[in-house]
Amino acid sequence: MRIQKECLYCGKELMGRTDKKYCDLHCKSAYQYQKTKERPERFYNKVDNQLRLNRKLLKAYNKAGTSIVRAQVLLDLGFDPRFFTHYWKNKKSDIYLFVYEFGYLKKTENGKEKYIMVTWQDYMG
Template sequence: MGLKKCLACDSDLQGRSDKLFCDAHCKSSYHYKKSLEETPKFFNRVDNQLKKNRRILKAFNKAGKATVRTNKLIELGFDPNFFTHYWKNKKGDVYLFVYEFGFLRREEHSVKKYILIQWQNFMD
């Protein structure tokens, strides 16, 4: 029976009979390359979109409250279907939040907008 080869660098393996890699670097390298070839997993897609949404909301909400046209956020890759939680105010408005940054859909004079807010202690 011939020597087994490392899956990453193809060098001869020594030691245990079930060994697949010559060292930790080759093991890590192999799995990293393999992950790049696979389609992104559901968790990664959701997590990446949440991070993008938060980054966009934070950029437009410097003062704690702002109003922005919907299309401006959408053009930057904002997706309102991805949020972490919601908060309902006394008027019944439901703000969707991406971590500490919230948004509420509004339409004024047939212009679609988002009212942006930041999480406050009284919202707990």
């Protein structure tokens, strides 16, 4: 008695073991990939992906260790300021949000929102 007659991915008739599900490794891999893509993205993956993107953007726009960029530039590239790993409060009570070693502080100057970007320093610990 055969339980499965056809490959789950391509539909070809299966030969061999009675519990076989795929005709070859390519079909098995393709089927698993297809199933993974159909599942909704897990919350952890969403957070991790956003943190990676935020870090990449902060690193790209902060080559000198300290810089200022208009907020809209980063936001247009997918930056989401709600995702950060930790914060640091300076002596003026400004709170810098950090994504790993790259930090930012939102300021409004002349009606334009900007991010002051810094790189983590030993004295911040």
